[in-house]
Amino acid sequence: xxxxxxxxxxxxxxxxxYVAFADLNFLTRTGRLGPGFFxxxxxxxxxxxxxxxxxxxxxxxxxxxxxxxxxxxxxxLMALAVCYAVxxxxxxxxxxxxxxxxxTLAVLNRGRPVQNALLSVxxxxxxxxxxxxxxxxxxxxxxxxxxxx
Numbered sequence: 001x002x003x004x005x006x007x008x009x010x011x012x013x014x015x016x017x018y019v020a021f022a023d024l025n026f027l028t029r030t031g032r033l034g035p036g037f038f039x040x041x042x043x044x045x046x047x048x049x050x051x052x053x054x055x056x057x058x059x060x061x062x063x064x065x066x067x068x069x070x071x072x073x074x075x076x077l078m079a080l081a082v083c084y085a086v087x088x089x090x091x092x093x094x095x096x097x098x099x100x101x102x103x104t105l106a107v108l109n110r111g112r113p114v115q116n117a118l119l120s121v122x123x124x125x126x127x128x129x130x131x132x133x134x135x136x137x138x139x140x141x142x143x144x145x146x147x148x149x
Contacts, residue, residue, distance in 0.1 A: 006054040013050055017043030033135060073108065080104050092142030097124040 020043045024036030080103060087096040098120055105116035131137045 002057050003054065006050055006057060010047065010050045010054060013043060013046035017047055076107060077104070080107070088140055088142070090143050092144075093139030094124050094128055095142065096140075097127065 017040070020036055020039035024039055025034040026036045026040060028034045080100065083103075084096060084100040087099055090096070091099070101123060102116065102120040105119060106113075109116055128139060131139055
């Protein structure tokens, strides 16, 4: 099952990467990073990491037994992703990401509250600095403007 899943992810990642390279420019006419920079980078990383995971799974040759806890985690992550989409629209990119990471890490990384809190704040700050300061692209605005970021 794991190998079939990784093959499906590899196929999707390969298609995503193809579209990113075929339809989006890496640089703008002025020489700045264009709309294809992130999709290309992410697509290449998806393909490389999936090939790595697939080769590891084939090398081990073990069959994973389905576990009810894994399906519960999958459903939980899907529900959290939907909630993130809603909070993203309501609170904006920065605050929604802080909330999403805090809740997700509290659920999946129990017993490490300091690490979870640090990651929940540091990752959105780095994303904000990357998008707003380096790439001059704003984070998604929200309906409720709580933070002036």
